[in-house]
Amino acid sequence: MAKREQWFDLSGKVAVVTGGASGLGYAIARALVLHGAKVLIGSRTTDKVEAAVKQLRRETETDAADSSSPVVAGVGLDVTNEASVAKAMQRAMDHFGRLDVLVNSAGVMLRKPTFELEPADFNRIYDTHVTGSLRCAQAAGHLMREQHAGCIINLASISSFVDLIEVAAYAAAKNAVLGLTRSLANEWAKHGIRTNAIAPGFIPTEINRSMIEKTDRGRRILEHTPMARFGEGKEIAGAAVFLASPAASFINGHTLVVDGGYMASGIGDSVAWWTGSGSPQVQQQQMQQ
Ligand SMILES: NC(=O)c1ccc[n+]([C@@H]2O[C@H](COP(=O)([O-])OP(=O)(O)OC[C@H]3O[C@@H](n4cnc5c(N)ncnc54)[C@H](OP(=O)(O)O)[C@@H]3O)[C@@H](O)[C@H]2O)c1
Numbered sequence: 703m704a705k706r707e708q709w710f711d712l713s714g715k716v717a718v719v720t721g722g723a724s725g726l727g728y729a730i731a732r733a734l735v736l737h738g739a740k741v742l743i744g745s746r747t748t749d750k751v752e753a754a755v756k757q758l759r760r761e762t763e764t765d766a767a768d769s770s771s772p773v774v775a776g777v778g779l780d781v782t783n784e785a786s787v788a789k790a791m792q793r794a795m796d797h798f799g800r801l802d803v804l805v806n807s808a809g810v811m812l813r814k815p816t817f818e819l820e821p822a823d824f825n826r827i828y829d830t831h832v833t834g835s836l837r838c839a840q841a842a843g844h845l846m847r848e849q850h851a852g853c854i855i856n857l858a859s860i861s862s863f864v865d866l867i868e869v870a871a872y873a874a875a876k877n878a879v880l881g882l883t884r885s886l887a888n889e890w891a892k893h894g895i896r897t898n899a900i901a902p903g904f905i906p907t908e909i910n911r912s913m914i915e916k917t918d919r920g921r922r923i924l925e926h927t928p929m930a931r932f933g934e935g936k937e938i939a940g941a942a943v944f945l946a947s948p949a950a951s952f953i954n955g956h957t958l959v960v961d962g963g964y965m966a967s968g969i970g971d972s973v974a975w976w977t978g979s980g981s982p983q984v985q986q987q988q989m990q991q
Pocket of ligand 1: 720721722723724725726727728744745746747748750779780781782806807808809810830834857858859860901902903904905906907908909910
């Protein structure tokens with residue numbers, strides 16, 4: 703029988719996932735573990751992180767509760783605080799002895815008409831998404847440079863490319879995430895570090911559920927999405943596994959859009975058919991209005 707290529711095997715790799723206790727970060731952490739990596743997840747709410755670590759261990763069946771060498775660990779982490787970031791990266795080194803993959807998934811959202819947007823609001827969003835990703839990338843990058851190997855994955859967004867109305871601070875930050883991604887890709891490749899981004903479409907999570915589920919905004923998004931549904935966390939996690947894996951060894955500075963075709967759609971063709979039988983998700987959205 704032909705030997706199988708281990709293209710997506712992450713055995714021996716260690717990852718830090720910021721914002722890894724919920725939503726896309728959690729789905730990504732889970733997928734990385736299922737592909738062989740050891741993972742440290744972190745966010746500000748330590749109870750949530752602890753619960754997520756337990757759930758990850760259960761779902762991936764990797765660690766016995768009393769295991770002396772766990773595959774999943776958690777840490778309290780605030781990406782807006784440099785000392786907290788340094789502590790988290792050190793925790794990864796203490797637990798696992800190396801650091802190969804950083805996923806910057808910590809994020810916050812603010813919807814506000816732009817006339818009412820305070821500079822302080824704007825700066826807070828920027829500090830989490832952009833400066834936070836930079837802080838984590840620098841702290842992880844120093845360790846990766848020592849190993850001459852590493853991979854950074856930033857979470858961009860559809861709003862890195864098009865306006866999503868009344869989320870100007872978020873959109874500006876997500877545009878900047880692309881600039882940061884390209885800068886790191888260009889500067890750090892010589893240190894063996896690849897940097898890429900994933901731009902997810904619309905995945906209902908804590909950050910956006912109230913904005914897009916059973917709302918007029920959500921209906922309009924679905925009308926514009928050729929696949930006529932929202933995505934799932936595991937569909938973003940697949941892209942992260944790919945970018946972290948040997949299969950993506952020549953991919954650097956790229957932004958992988960994972961959106962069910964939203965960005966490809968000029969005129970939402972689904973508008974024509976959801977008025978008839980339509981997709982279940984679009985119908986449900988319509989019925990609830
Ligand atoms: N869901 C989508 O449709 C979508 C689409 C495009 C892009 N994204 C991006 O994907 C990333 C993950 O979002 P999500 O959908 O998974 O939302 P989520 O479930 O709300 O996850 C975001 C996580 O970030 C953590 N966080 C917020 N501020 C932090 C800070 N200062 N330091 C450390 N952790 C922090 C939050 O936990 P704590 O409150 O405990 O800190 C939370 O667990 C974000 O960057 C988001 O912008 C999401």
